Amino acid sequence: QSVLTQPPSVSEAPRQRVTISCSGSSSNIGNNAVNWYQQLPGKAPKLLIYYDDLLPSGVSDRFSGSKSGTSASLAISGLQSEDEADYYCAAWDDRLNGPVFGGGTKLTVL
Amino acid sequence: EVQLVQSGAEVKKPGESLKISCKGSGYSFTSYWIGWVRQMPGKGLEWMGIIYPGDSDTRYSPSFQGQVTISADKSISTAYLQWSSLKASDTAMYYCVRHSGRSGDYYFDYWGQGTLVTVSS
Numbered sequence: 434q435s436v437l438t439q440p441p442s443v444s445e446a447p448r449q450r451v452t453i454s455c456s457g458s459s460s461n462i463g464n465n466a467v468n469w470y471q472q473l474p475g476k477a478p479k480l481l482i483y484y485d486d487l488l489p490s491g492v493s494d495r496f497s498g499s500k501s502g503t504s505a506s507l508a509i510s511g512l513q514s515e516d517e518a519d520y521y522c523a524a525w526d527d528r529l530n531g532p533v534f535g536g537g538t539k540l541t542v543l
Numbered sequence: 544e545v546q547l548v549q550s551g552a553e554v555k556k557p558g559e560s561l562k563i564s565c566k567g568s569g570y571s572f573t574s575y576w577i578g579w580v581r582q583m584p585g586k587g588l589e590w591m592g593i594i595y596p597g598d599s600d601t602r603y604s605p606s607f608q609g610q611v612t613i614s615a616d617k618s619i620s621t622a623y624l625q626w627s628s629l630k631a632s633d634t635a636m637y638y639c640v641r642h643s644g645r646s647g648d649y650y651f652d653y654w655g656q657g658t659l660v661t662v663s664s
Contacts, residue, residue: 537587
């Protein structure tokens with residue numbers, strides 16, 4: 434049981450847009466930034482979005498993040514087959530004094 | 544170029560001890576918290592704990608406190624994760640991660656390639 438809640442899977446056709454939700458509480462998302470990680474099959478995770486909506490250097494601007502209250506979303510536009518991966522949200526939790534993750538969402542590009 | 548390079552895969556028996564490593568390069572190793580993340584087979588990510596190599600200040604997730612030991616040797620820019628007595632349930636991929644950003648609101652900007660630990664009799 435993960436502290437942050439994500440849908441287990443989402444799917445969409447190539448060139449379309451998909452969003453992945455992440456729900457938390459006042460001790461994590463409600464009071465701290467949300468970060469998103471992409472894990473391609475068989476690879477280590479990679480930072481995709483940090484501090485709610487910032488893109489690290491080298492990450493495509495097809496990826497975007499947003500946050501409202503105790504929920505956050507990752508949007509991916511212009512879907513490509515290489516976007517097929519697991520996506521994890523994370524946020525610092527004030528009660529744990531450490532980060533908590535969502536359970537991960539598997540994206541399938543149809 | 545920032546890199547975190549982890550030690551190779553391990554196969555151990557229950558009850559054995561193990562220490563895996565993570566060597567940082569391309570940045571000031573003593574200036575960033577470095578931590579460990581577990582991923583059990585087919586499962587999600589779990590934060591285990593962190594260490595500040597500059598002064599060896601160490602914090603653990605309650606789920607892992609007492610189960611593992613995190614340490615670092617700043618003279619060789621290397622962090623460690625160790626077990627004194629492995630269990631089959633320790634079978635997982637372990638990633639070291641560099642923590643960046645605001646104090647108490649970190650994100651993981653660099654990840655090691657992972658070390659697969661298999662515990663089986």
